Amino acid sequence: MQDVLTTEIWNGKTLGDLLTLEFLAATFGNVLTAITILVAGLVVAGWLRRRVERIGASHARLDDTLFDFLGNIVWYAVIGFALLFVLNTFGIQTTSFVAVIGAAGLAIGLALQGTLSNVAAGVMIIMFRPIRIGDFVDINSQMGTVKHISLNYTELASIGNVQIIVPNSAVWGNTITNYSAYPVRRAEWTFGVGYGANLKQAEDVVRTTIMGDPRSKTDPAPFIQVNNLGDFSVDFLVRVWCDSADYFAYQADMKRQVKEALDAAGVDIPFPTRRILQAAE
Template sequence: MMEYLESVDVNALISSSIAWGTNILLAILILIIGYWFAGRISSFIGGLGEKHEKLDISLFRFFGSIAKYVILAMVFIAVLNQFGIETASVVALLGAAGLAVGLALQGALSNLSAGVLLMIFRPYKVGDFIDAAGKFGNVTEIDLFTTILQTFDNQQIIIPNSQIWGQQIINHSHYEVRGVDMNFGIAYDEDIDKARGVIEKVLEEHPHVLKDPAWFLEVETLNDSSVDFIVRPFCKGEHYFDVRYSVPEQVKKALDAAEIEIPFPHRKVILFKGDE
């Protein structure tokens, strides 16, 4: 009888050891295959961004990382199943932990979601001059959380993406050719056609003002003390600020040389002599 019991115990021990050994081997196999598969998926998704110039590489690398960790989480749960561990509670725990982290990082997640949308829809790119979140500058870097601008006075402005997305964005570099609006006033006694000719000559001689499309030059307003022209020359986007800040000075000098008066506000004071 004792020999029978000992034989049963030995057989049960051997069977249990074989089962545990099989589970361990399967768990290791699942880990190896799962890790390899996660790496391949991550590389594949990240590689999509490198194949097309219009796709943002960093965004696809981020998606690749997300896919990798999701697959690894599933692999971890599959390994636990191999050892008979109840995974429903583990999944619930992971969900609760994810919710807690999400609530703690609301600001960061809003910046992240805005960064993803900015990289997908691409309202601007590195090198563009933009007005966004009340700031103006040249875009030097775009990442998943922030957009970095460089101002004309060489300051760096770091703007959270959540402050940009959903607000008005003005991209001054989107179109290759831009119009530059300006206003110039002359006195009522001056010859309008002569003044028009002076301004046109300045535009013709400017190296960055385009002939096609042709500039727009017309009388816009009859003010109290001046006749105001609206002038809109066109130029390449990279020459916008050169035209914007050089043409007014040249027009002023040309009008002075032509002896055309540029009016400025006058105040007439009339003094009444009291009764003596």
């Protein structure tokens, strides 16, 4: 009898052939399992991301940008777990693999401290929302309308429609003046009249002109009072509330209208003058 390990034939196949077929079958099964896990992971990740994004879209008070970001985090987390299961399918020890990834991540993190600080600041901005798309802001002496917020930078459009890119670390680490945060703002002017002017008449002209504009709000009540006795004029301090969206045009329009109204009423608007006296020889 010949050696059974090398010459035994079963259905026309040697033992070596059978081992090879078993190996191929096992490998093919692992590949099918891995593909199934990946497809299932993609389906589940996509479904969860859409569910998270719909939460933000279905509630007007919730920020879409935040839920888009959370949806992406969920998607990457599910795909990461799916990849770990795939590695386990092929017998790869994921514990050592995760340790290698952690060490590599630490090295990359040290090399990209500045970039990662921007990313960390971007996460804080997206989560706590100190600014939103469309807000008119002043950040780190840069003034403009917020056009885009990413994990690395915030894009502003200046008053002259010039693109301004501000790193998120500079946004989160600096004072932010948000002119769009509240629906109403208080406009303020100082109007000077001559010392010989009738102050009651001047006050009535200023009040009638400004409060006659439909953008002026009566609640809170306007403040129109003499505030300063200057070297050349008696100064009225005027404070009136308006919608934030109307602020800049409203403030400019009132300066011109009050000037024209005071001129029409014959109220003197003084300005500094200089007299040069020449001594007699």
